[in-house]
Amino acid sequence: MDFEGKTSVVTGGAGGIGRGIAHALARRGSNVLIADTNEESAVKVVAELMAFGAHASFCETDVTAQWSTDEMVEAALEEFGQLDVLVNNAGVGGARDFTFRKTPNIDDWLATFDVNVFGIVNGIQSVEKYMLDRGYGKIVNIASIAGRSGGAGFTAYGASKAAAINVSQAWAFKLAPHGINVNTVCPGLIWTPLWESIGEWRSLTSRQHTGMTSRQVFERAVAESVPLGREQTPEDVGNAVAYLASDRARSITGQALNVDGGIRMN
Amino acid sequence: MSIAEQSIIPARQADWKQRDRHGENLNLKGQVAVVTGGATGSGRASAGKRADRGAAVMVADINDSASAATAAEVAEIAGRSACFRVDVTDVGACSDLAAKTLEVLGPADILINNAGVAGAPNWQKRSFSTEEDWKMTYRVNVIGMSNIVTAFEPQMAKRRSGRVVNIASIAGREGRPSLPHYSASKAAVISLTQSTALELARYNITVNAICPGLLWTPMWEQVGERYAREVPAYAGMSARQVFDVMIADRIPMKSEQTPEDIAETVVFFTSYDAKNITGQALNVDGGLFMR
Numbered sequence A: 001m002d003f004e005g006k007t008s009v010v011t012g013g014a015g016g017i018g019r020g021i022a023h024a025l026a027r028r029g030s031n032v033l034i035a036d037t038n039e040e041s042a043v044k045v046v047a048e049l050m051a052f053g054a055h056a057s058f059c060e061t062d063v064t065a066q067w068s069t070d071e072m073v074e075a076a077l078e079e080f081g082q083l084d085v086l087v088n089n090a091g092v093g094g095a096r097d098f099t100f101r102k103t104p105n106i107d108d109w110l111a112t113f114d115v116n117v118f119g120i121v122n123g124i125q126s127v128e129k130y131m132l133d134r135g136y137g138k139i140v141n142i143a144s145i146a147g148r149s150g151g152a153g154f155t156a157y158g159a160s161k162a163a164a165i166n167v168s169q170a171w172a173f174k175l176a177p178h179g180i181n182v183n184t185v186c187p188g189l190i191w192t193p194l195w196e197s198i199g200e201w202r203s204l205t206s207r208q209h210t211g212m213t214s215r216q217v218f219e220r221a222v223a224e225s226v227p228l229g230r231e232q233t234p235e236d237v238g239n240a241v242a243y244l245a246s247d248r249a250r251s252i253t254g255q256a257l258n259v260d261g262g263i264r265m266n
Numbered sequence B: 001m002s003i004a005e006q007s008i009i010p011a012r013q014a015d016w017k018q019r020d021r022h023g024e025n026l027n028l029k030g031q032v033a034v035v036t037g038g039a040t041g042s043g044r045a046s047a048g049k050r051a052d053r054g055a056a057v058m059v060a061d062i063n064d065s066a067s068a069a070t071a072a073e074v075a076e077i078a079g080r081s082a083c084f085r086v087d088v089t090d091v092g093a094c095s096d097l098a099a100k101t102l103e104v105l106g107p108a109d110i111l112i113n114n115a116g117v118a119g120a121p122n123w124q125k126r127s128f129s130t131e132e133d134w135k136m137t138y139r140v141n142v143i144g145m146s147n148i149v150t151a152f153e154p155q156m157a158k159r160r161s162g163r164v165v166n167i168a169s170i171a172g173r174e175g176r177p178s179l180p181h182y183s184a185s186k187a188a189v190i191s192l193t194q195s196t197a198l199e200l201a202r203y204n205i206t207v208n209a210i211c212p213g214l215l216w217t218p219m220w221e222q223v224g225e226r227y228a229r230e231v232p233a234y235a236g237m238s239a240r241q242v243f244d245v246m247i248a249d250r251i252p253m254k255s256e257q258t259p260e261d262i263a264e265t266v267v268f269f270t271s272y273d274a275k276n277i278t279g280q281a282l283n284v285d286g287g288l289f290m291r
């Protein structure tokens, strides 16, 4: 198995996609540390992974604080003795109440950049010294197809995801000579708590979506935009992450891969 | 039901276990794969890797003797394989290949469009692109790919499943003065990949491209030979020395890419794991290009 004896940390691992990533890695033999602010959901994911026979644990982590991601890395090393894979997946669509605003306000800009960009920077900065010393490491960041080009509406989120792709490239360059790969996955449309709030935002702020449930908004987006005609799943993202984090992909670095049924082609 | 409960993961668990051989989902058992240009270089590695994962492989190449040897290698691993002499620029030969594949191995699940040339014969001896270089690269690298997809489309469409992987190149990511005809043809491959992905999505067929970086294959031996002659900085070097210097100077990871690396990426794109990835071009180049 690709990750037998290895250890992965998944930030935002308590959420929809993070859980899919944690499962994909655990199924391939990895120990998994779930790093999230949401203890209640995280504990459930840890229990699922253990039921599956994997070694898993939880570390309460806020990726917007460097001290917290430092603690996350220490926790992984203490619990499992080594750290091979870091998946920076924690993300937000805006400030807590973003669904009520048609256009993002300063709180949304700060929240998206705090978590979606600085969260990745913090995660990498906490782990890079350890990986450099070891001459081995795999980092996979979760951006979004929203970061592939600008568009009206969800501007703060899209800009933060474009920055996430750029940040991944910067560290890919820096770490390339040292046996450390840094890649990005850009998910398309995946039904998770985050998308539930995006659907809510659209039904509250866009006339075309008034009166629709969040799931209806989602299904309409899938029908209108996905060439393969179906939604993507947390499992799809997990599988792509597992490939990029494996030694099979040892010559791939600095790349961003869309897992989106063909919505965007790069 | 909450979103977490609705997630498909637990429901799939039994399914997963069944499919697992390596503890992951890259098993291709029972599938039929066609590899064009499969006789040598990276096509040969792809054919071998597919066989390794249980697929029956059709090795299709213009080079008859080398493809028979590769097919024999593949048969040793997977038990089922065949080879067929095909010039991908010949539409009739491509439909014969499709018919032959159906007859001896069954309907194709996977197409690996890997056949490629860097110019018309003796291109490595020239310092400029001739009209023949332009025509030949376009005919083999681009139109040949389209010919193969067209020939196999009915087999895949009928079963509402299929995976196509096109081998492009990082040369297609950016224009450059050496071998402009080759770069342009590989840019066209990326574009063709996107068009084909959109066209075939309705049949649940995914189409992706791989852009390899620097692979030490027969093709690169010739590229190196040409650079040693044309580029003052490489004067007097062997092809392999030119290759090594380029790796050291240009590849962020400071290591060469291998046919094995490309074969692993092909396996990923053609596996169940990548069922929702289509229209993408992925660089396997040690970080040389990041777009």
Ligand SMILES: NC(=O)c1ccc[n+]([C@@H]2O[C@H](COP(=O)([O-])OP(=O)(O)OC[C@H]3O[C@@H](n4cnc5c(N)ncnc54)[C@H](O)[C@@H]3O)[C@@H](O)[C@H]2O)c1
Pocket: A011, A012, A013, A014, A015, A016, A017, A018, A035, A036, A037, A038, A041, A061, A062, A063, A064, A089, A090, A091, A092, A115, A119, A142, A143, A144, A145, A186, A187, A188, A189, A190, A191, A192, A193, A194, A195
């Ligand atoms: N759902 C989609 O369609 C989609 C599409 C493209 C990209 N993405 C990205 O995928 C990632 C996961 O999203 P999801 O859809 O699973 O959302 P989600 O809301 O289900 O999960 C996000 C997780 O991140 C955690 N988190 C938020 N802020 C944090 C912080 N400061 N520190 C630590 N953890 C924090 C949350 O507690 C939650 O568990 C995000 O980066 C998101 O932007 C999602």
Ligand SMILES: NC(=O)c1ccc[n+]([C@@H]2O[C@H](COP(=O)([O-])OP(=O)(O)OC[C@H]3O[C@@H](n4cnc5c(N)ncnc54)[C@H](O)[C@@H]3O)[C@@H](O)[C@H]2O)c1
Pocket: B036, B037, B038, B039, B040, B041, B042, B043, B060, B061, B062, B063, B086, B087, B088, B089, B114, B115, B116, B117, B140, B144, B167, B168, B169, B170, B211, B212, B213, B214, B215, B216, B217, B218, B219, B220
């Ligand atoms: N070697 C590299 O560094 C590199 C880099 C990027 C992309 N590529 C691409 O990878 C692919 C494989 O290249 P390689 O390096 O293994 O080269 P190669 O020359 O070793 O293999 C190419 C194969 O294609 C076959 N072929 C050529 N014309 C054909 C035709 N008309 N019909 C059928 N088969 C034909 C050849 O017989 C040969 O077996 C090519 O598409 C090439 O452009 C190679």
